[in-house]
Amino acid sequence: MDKPVDERPYSPGLEGVLAGETSLAKVDGANGRLTYRGYPIVDLVQHGTYAQVAELLWTGEWPDTAHLPCAPLPSPVLVALRALPVDAHPMDALRTATSVWGAVNRPGWPPTVEQARALTSLAPSALAAFARLRDGREPIDPDPELELAAGFLYQLTTETPDPAAARALDAYFITGAEHGFNASTFAARVITSTQSDIASAVCGAIGALKGPLHGGAPSEVVNQLHEIGSVERAEKWIDEALDRGERLMGFGHRVYRAYDPRAAALRTVAEGMAGMAEWLELAVAVEDVALRKLAERHPDRALKTNVEYYAAAVLQGVGLPPDLFPATFALARHAGWTAHVLEQASANRLIRPDVRYVGPAERSLPGVPVAR
Numbered sequence: 001m002d003k004p005v006d007e008r009p010y011s012p013g014l015e016g017v018l019a020g021e022t023s024l025a026k027v028d029g030a031n032g033r034l035t036y037r038g039y040p041i042v043d044l045v046q047h048g049t050y051a052q053v054a055e056l057l058w059t060g061e062w063p064d065t066a067h068l069p070c071a072p073l074p075s076p077v078l079v080a081l082r083a084l085p086v087d088a089h090p091m092d093a094l095r096t097a098t099s100v101w102g103a104v105n106r107p108g109w110p111p112t113v114e115q116a117r118a119l120t121s122l123a124p125s126a127l128a129a130f131a132r133l134r135d136g137r138e139p140i141d142p143d144p145e146l147e148l149a150a151g152f153l154y155q156l157t158t159e160t161p162d163p164a165a166a167r168a169l170d171a172y173f174i175t176g177a178e179h180g181f182n183a184s185t186f187a188a189r190v191i192t193s194t195q196s197d198i199a200s201a202v203c204g205a206i207g208a209l210k211g212p213l214h215g216g217a218p219s220e221v222v223n224q225l226h227e228i229g230s231v232e233r234a235e236k237w238i239d240e241a242l243d244r245g246e247r248l249m250g251f252g253h254r255v256y257r258a259y260d261p262r263a264a265a266l267r268t269v270a271e272g273m274a275g276m277a278e279w280l281e282l283a284v285a286v287e288d289v290a291l292r293k294l295a296e297r298h299p300d301r302a303l304k305t306n307v308e309y310y311a312a313a314v315l316q317g318v319g320l321p322p323d324l325f326p327a328t329f330a331l332a333r334h335a336g337w338t339a340h341v342l343e344q345a346s347a348n349r350l351i352r353p354d355v356r357y358v359g360p361a362e363r364s365l366p367g368v369p370v371a372r
């Protein structure tokens, strides 16, 4: 094929390309630091709540207190969830609920903090309702007193969650709230840049997060530890997996070259959870072996523990079924997605990059004489 005429720089996957500006999260991969509007993630997890973090992301202000309960589901959303097959992907159920909410409420341009709040508080109710419906159980109304994470657990189980479990899931929500220009956030910003509505942007983001290259799989960490089974088996299991060219789940990251600060924060949370001691003992021992083996095999590539490793501990510890893990991550990311929608709209410019054409040169259709 002829050499492309267009010689402008091109980076597959937009890797390393600056595609916007944000004042929301700073992801410092080299040093393993993550801040939301300048505040370190570890401090936000230790001293804040998801409701405060969401307000911080949406408004730029740190409120002394904040209350963000789950919203009741509008009847058309419930009708749509009831119409889904019981084996529908939970992420599809969440996207459907968001889409129906958008069709009913028709959120206008420009997007507002109230719209962001409404969508973020709808999502846990929608996911919990779908989880119950697929098991043949009726959804229940949210408890307006409970915060988002606790309210989600309540709507799943009909029991007011243990405060420690609610706190642990809230901490997980904080670590998952925002992470720069990842694929789903970028998708939301592209959609917003056309002056489309916030529900469409979040639908697009959920669609992007559903892909296995993005949504992550803490459930695979659970399977991995289950297969390893005991500390004594860890070394052999890991060697064999690496010999087969497999990847260890919960290790490595595109951006972080140091220990993922979210993993460190969630490990502390998991250590404080009841009933996790045995699982954590195995997880910590396996992590030590895995880090040693990865360092031996990739001396030039820093492969450290990522957020999924200890997210698995927290999500399992609060009793969530593993197939709800990716959609639960989507619930947490709502604050970040919608904050990016607001940020994009506040200084909007249509996102419309160029593409390098590599197809045939201009030519005639078969049987048609060369024109002009």
Ligand code: COA
Pocket (backbone or CB within 6 Å): 216, 217, 246, 247, 248, 249, 250, 251, 252, 253, 254, 255, 294, 298, 301, 303, 306, 307, 308
């Ligand atoms: N286990 C074993 N080897 C790994 C690894 C892992 N978890 N992550 C990366 N590597 C190896 C690769 O095989 C590659 O080796 P090679 O150079 O011999 O081919 C080298 O390290 C670089 O890999 P690369 O794919 O370029 O790393 P990346 O930084 O672009 O990939 C991930 C990032 C997250 C996709 C990757 O680390 C991974 O697949 N991790 C496991 C899944 C996971 O935990 N995902 C959640 C992420 S939050």
